[in-house]
Amino acid sequence: MIAPEKRGIITPEERLACVLARLILDPAAPPARHIAVGAASPIPAAACWLVRTLGHDVRLSLLHKRTGNPFTEGSRELFDLAGQGRIDLFFLGGGQIDGAGNINLIGTGEWPGRTTRFPGSFGSAFMYTVVPRTILFREEHSRRVLVPRVDHVSAAGSPQALVTGRCVFRFASRFTLASLHPGESATSVRDNTGFAYESPPEVPTTPEPSEQELQLLRGPVRVEMLETYPGFCRRVWGEN
Amino acid sequence: MTQSVLSLDDLAAGVPDGALLALPPDNSLPPSALVRALVRRGVRGLRLLGVPVSGMVTDLLIGAGCVASVQSSAVSLGEAGTAPRFTAALAAGSIEMIDATCPAIHTMLQAAEKGVPFMPLRGVLGSDLLAHRPDWRVIDNPFDHDDPILLLPALSPDVAAFHAVLADAHGNVWVGRRRELATLAHAAKRTLVTVERIVADSLLDDERMAPGTIAATYIEAIAVVEHGAWPIALLDEYEADSAHIAEYARLARSDAGFRAYLDSHVFARSAAAAE
Numbered sequence: 001m002i003a004p005e006k007r008g009i010i011t012p013e014e015r016l017a018c019v020l021a022r023l024i025l026d027p028a029a030p031p032a033r034h035i036a037v038g039a040a041s042p043i044p045a046a047a048c049w050l051v052r053t054l055g056h057d058v059r060l061s062l063l064h065k066r067t068g069n070p071f072t073e074g075s076r077e078l079f080d081l082a083g084q085g086r087i088d089l090f091f092l093g094g095g096q097i098d099g100a101g102n103i104n105l106i107g108t109g110e111w112p113g114r115t116t117r118f119p120g121s122f123g124s125a126f127m128y129t130v131v132p133r134t135i136l137f138r139e140e141h142s143r144r145v146l147v148p149r150v151d152h153v154s155a156a157g158s159p160q161a162l163v164t165g166r167c168v169f170r171f172a173s174r175f176t177l178a179s180l181h182p183g184e185s186a187t188s189v190r191d192n193t194g195f196a197y198e199s200p201p202e203v204p205t206t207p208e209p210s211e212q213e214l215q216l217l218r219g220p221v222r223v224e225m226l227e228t229y230p231g232f233c234r235r236v237w238g239e240n
Numbered sequence: 241m242t243q244s245v246l247s248l249d250d251l252a253a254g255v256p257d258g259a260l261l262a263l264p265p266d267n268s269l270p271p272s273a274l275v276r277a278l279v280r281r282g283v284r285g286l287r288l289l290g291v292p293v294s295g296m297v298t299d300l301l302i303g304a305g306c307v308a309s310v311q312s313s314a315v316s317l318g319e320a321g322t323a324p325r326f327t328a329a330l331a332a333g334s335i336e337m338i339d340a341t342c343p344a345i346h347t348m349l350q351a352a353e354k355g356v357p358f359m360p361l362r363g364v365l366g367s368d369l370l371a372h373r374p375d376w377r378v379i380d381n382p383f384d385h386d387d388p389i390l391l392l393p394a395l396s397p398d399v400a401a402f403h404a405v406l407a408d409a410h411g412n413v414w415v416g417r418r419r420e421l422a423t424l425a426h427a428a429k430r431t432l433v434t435v436e437r438i439v440a441d442s443l444l445d446d447e448r449m450a451p452g453t454i455a456a457t458y459i460e461a462i463a464v465v466e467h468g469a470w471p472i473a474l475l476d477e478y479e480a481d482s483a484h485i486a487e488y489a490r491l492a493r494s495d496a497g498f499r500a501y502l503d504s505h506v507f508a509r510s511a512a513a514a515e
Binding site for chain 1: 361418
């Protein structure tokens with residue numbers, strides 16, 4: 001059951017999951033037959049489950065799912081699969097992201113992050129270059145995160161898109177503002193973005209989730225998510 | 241040869257000061273009780289290796305002053321947030337951080353497992369990691385043209401330690417699908433394991449258990465410690481004690497809070513006796 005007071009309200013997490021799902025299904029991009037989702041990525045995971053429950057034949061490998069986890073050769077298997085070209089799409093974030101698409105998970109200030117230390121690069125230095133499609137995702141959209149030039153490059157690559165809590169950017173050698181989430185404007189994005197990007201004269205609003213998408217997210221997707229992301233499910237969809 | 245079954249303290253005594261100690265992260269059988277025993281023993285100068293990332297036990301060892309350096313692809317408490325003692329130690333300059341990326345650590349261990357001096361890995365070339373890893377080299381693929389590729393040296397930890405569900409009376413250890421621990425045990429010079437329990441029948445006689453088992457060949461010693469991964473989850477045996485981990489994350493933000501945590505949960509007679 002969805003908590004009654006939340007029934008009619010579309011949460012930012014639901015909106016972002018739908019945005020990511022549409023990018024996964026983008027007909028202009030190479031097909032995503034096998035998607036891997038890393039640790040601590042509940043919104044990308046929800047997007048993938050949404051794509052699946054919409055009826056698309058996509059293989060999902062969620063690194064941190066315990067039951068039904070497909071990896072039987074340990075934590076190196078994901079990277080072996082990716083190195084062979086068997087993973088089509090991956091998600092990455094960053095403590096800093098710059099206008100060239102570089103991500104920084106090391107930290108700011110002198111190496112290795114003497115001013116602010118981030119957790120570390122995880123598998124990004126590998127995955128960003130070997131996986132054909134990467135979607136960058138970071139909810140915080142601020143000048144602190146979206147910088148002209150990252151202090152340190154954990155990984156360099158060419159993302160399909162960057163999705164934030166304010167907008168969607170597409171990427172082709174540099175970022176272009178593609179859509180604004182409800183409540184945002186070209187100015188609010190400009191004010192909070194540290195890197196230069198293309199901004200067309202008319203920027204569409206990010207479409208809201210459809211009734212079907214919301215029903216799937218709050219039903220079967222939530223059920224799939226509960227084991228791996230109980231805290232997230234509680235926060236977004238209430239006690240169940 | 242049969243493996244020794246030791247007390248937890250005797251197992252901890254097998255980790256010398258200054259050892260290159262490999263530890264798995266919080267989703268892959270961390271030896272939490274053994275690490276608490278190491279802190280009680282006052283081990284010093286450890287060089288930790290995250291396989292391939294690091295979690296709460298690494299943060300605990302750093303906070304307790306046991307660590308000289310950390311080689312890892314990330315250090316974090318997962319959903320509980322940043323690793324506070326790691327972050328504080330880096331800011332204070334009291335530990336050396338050797339940054340890596342997950343598949344590089346797997347590859348270095350796989351080279352050691354095979355007994356070859358190095359192995360290649362794709363990717364990584366655009367990363368600043370390379371500038372800070374003089375031990376990593378980029379060469380031209382000798383089998384092709386215009387194909388730079390990264391070479392990684394074999395890495396053989398002095399000691400590998402983890403907490404598994406089962407061992408048998410022969411010293412075989414079952415890790416299930418956490419096969420990176422098998423690679424680690426193959427690569428390490430010595431492997432020390434705590435387990436929930438020891439079963440009488442050989443794990444290798446059971447076709448269903450054998451593929452998830454590390455043969456006793458690779459295991460030096462075992463100690464039986466019930467709930468030895470606590471507060472971290474252990475496969476389908478028990479879930480994470482999320483409230484405790486959150487409490488650690490809160491307390492470890494300050495030196496005083498971390499000391500209080502150690503006093504209550506590591507040094508207290510009741511805490512030590514429970515293990």
